[in-house]
Amino acid sequence: xxxxxxxxxxxxxxxxxxxxxxxxxxxxxxxxxxxxxxxxxxxxxxxxxxxxxxxxxxxxxxxxxxxxxxxxxxxxxxxxxxxxxxxxxxxxxxxxxxxxxxxxxxxxxxxxxxxxxxxxxxxxxxxxxxxxxxxxxxxxxxxxxx
Numbered sequence: 716x717x718x719x720x721x722x723x724x725x726x727x728x729x730x731x732x733x734x735x736x737x738x739x740x741x742x743x744x745x746x747x748x749x750x751x752x753x754x755x756x757x758x759x760x761x762x763x764x765x766x767x768x769x770x771x772x773x774x775x776x777x778x779x780x781x782x783x784x785x786x787x788x789x790x791x792x793x794x795x796x797x798x799x800x801x802x803x804x805x806x807x808x809x810x811x812x813x814x815x816x817x818x819x820x821x822x823x824x825x826x827x828x829x830x831x832x833x834x835x836x837x838x839x840x841x842x843x844x845x846x847x848x849x850x851x852x853x854x855x856x857x858x859x860x861x
Contacts, residue, residue, distance in 0.1 A: 719742055720746075720748065721748050721820055722739055722749050722750070722822070722825060723751075723752060723816050723823070724750070724824075724826070726751055727827065728753050728786045734827070734856050736790070739794075739825045742823065747823075748800070749794060750800035751787060751790060751800070751801055752804060752811070753783060753802075754805065754806065754812060755779065755783055755806075756806065784803050787801055788801060809848070812841070813844075813848055813849060816849060816850070822852065823854060824845055826842050826855060827855070827857075828842035828843075828855040828857055842855045
């Protein structure tokens, strides 16, 4: 088995985290460095439209960012990941995960996959995109669910 030194765990704060985190921690137990990332994707990103001005409270985005930062910090704290290796990115999830992995010299990305097929797969899959475009190894952990 290859020894990984720099692992990036991509987490979906709205999804199930236990299984991919447990696998990442098992790998880190061999002396690897663990970092975590969550990517906030604006809803309008997929529709190609600008958000309507005045439809959301003025502080909505700031509160969303703070809540995500707090959740990410709580996850990272459980696994001893210091704040300098906690990344909260904004944009298209696969693009940001791939960029961060390359920028930080990651040799393994771990993320959850729901194993969607058919029309669901056509809508896009973060795990699928990362798996096919990463310059490092990728461990896509199959997650339970629909």
